[in-house]
Amino acid sequence: MTTRSIRIPDEIDELLIKAADEEHISVNAAVVQAVEEWARMRRHRAEVRAVTAQVMAEDKELLARLADA
Structure with missing residues (x-):
């Protein structure tokens, strides 16, 4: 398994935390x-x-004929 460090804007992080909480999953699982x-x-x-x-x-040709119809 790979470990990554990412930068997330604060407002996106808030959305992420809220969504993960609503789904009853970890933030990692949500990502x-x-x-x-x-x-x-x-x-x-x-x-x-x-x-x-x-x-x-x-x-x-068929598409052209349909366009003319």
């Missing part, structure tokens, strides 16, 4: 969950962009 969720969302957005680009390339 780990937040980073996991952020990483999943980034990966998902990249996949959606890739699929969108693929559809736009493969169905360019």
Whole structure:
């Protein structure tokens, strides 16, 4: 396991502590969950962009016809 030291603005730290308390988890667990969720969302957005680009390339003519309809 890696140990990191990070700087968090006071107002974000307050939000973090409050959220962790409301979830009955440690601040560390809240940070780990937040980073996991952020990483999943980034990966998902990249996949959606890739699929969108693929559809736009493969169905360019169909999309043009739909735009004219």
